[in-house]
Amino acid sequence: MTSLLGFLSAKKGKVKQHHFAHSSATCLPVANRDFPILPLYDNFNIYLSRKDLAQLKLLWKEYGSINYPISPGLVNPSLLKAGMFQKNVYLTPPAYEFTNLGKIPVGALEFSLFNEVQEPLLLKKLLKLELAAKHALYKNAADKLYRLTDLTLYRAQLQRILSCSLYFLEIQTNIGTLYKIGVTARPIQQRLAEIKVDLLPQYKTVAIQILGTWLHRGNVELYFKHRYHNYNYHIGSLTEYFKFGATDANAALHELQQMKDKVLSPGEIDILKDNISLSQVAMERRF
Incomplete structure (x- = not known):
């Protein structure tokens, strides 16, 4: 697979920005495409304009x-088109x-509710990328390597959030x-x-208590930071700390506890096992 798609490496620092870099010649063409x-x-921001936001x-x-x-x-009509509002016809x-x-x-x-909105979108985009890659392979299209790269990059990102608690x-x-909110794929x-x-x-003393852990819920970390950004407390380069009052902390914990357990779909289980069948097909066809 690396001969086709380039070596992929995850970059991570204390100020987290998850991205994937290429170490082969595929980087330049992909850089000019939508990641x-x-x-x-x-x-x-749902890609709203500054005015609409x-x-x-x-x-x-x-x-x-x-x-x-x-x-x-x-x-604004543009906000309606983006799905930000719905009409309640029962009001007068x-x-x-x-x-x-x-x-x-x-x-x-x-x-x-955030999970209920996001999860179908995650799987819908995965299906779209899979279909595009299959079509490109079937047609032996000129952009087949880029389609496979897109799929592999997306699966790698999806694998990361699914593998994290x-x-x-x-x-x-x-x-x-x-x-503190955070994610880890290792023992807590x-x-x-x-x-x-x-x-x-x-600090002179530090005593840590685990309030809760949620398996396969790496998708929630950054939305938590977005939702509670007013409480965010930076400690140098560390960005995942918050200063809540007792009432607000209990409310945040209660809200996290209301999340349903994440039940993996067959496709998500496959991603966690790192089975990328399209890449195997590509290797067999020696593109």
Whole structure:
């Protein structure tokens, strides 16, 4: 597979930006194409224009946050087209309300509902990339290697979030309480040891309590940071810490606990096993 797609390497630092770099000549052509990113993973603006996003936030502040109906004259057609609002015909007169999708850019959608919105989009895009790659292979198209690369890159990203457990921690220090959201594919105790090493230069004492872990829920980490960005507390280059009051911390934990257990589909199980059948087909056909 590496002879076709180039070597893929994950880059990760303390300020996390997950991406995949090529070490072969496929990098340049792919760089000029749309990168096959996971839907609603690290960009929650639904690709709205700056003007539309500003209006969406204003409408949430003035109407959505208090569950008040929105007059049709206040809603841009582009926001309707993007699926941000739905008309409630049972109101007199009929008016618009935020959809679950429309609540995501403003960080207002609960985690359980966020999963219900995101998961079908993740699988829909996977199917689209698989069909494009199959078609390119069948037709022996000029862009078949790029189609396979797109599929492999997407599967690698999907594999990462599925292989990770989400965790939520309470951390008692000598000067107060912190909370941390994060993901790990390793035993949680190994990760806790690293976190303690990170924090001890900043605090005299560090005591960590695990509030919860959620298997295969790596997709939620960045949306948590988006939803609770007002509570985010940076410690140097460390970005996954939060300062909640006790009530807000309990509310965040309760919301996480309301998430349904992640049940893997056959396709997701295949991805976790790293079975990329299209690449095997390509090797057999010696493209």
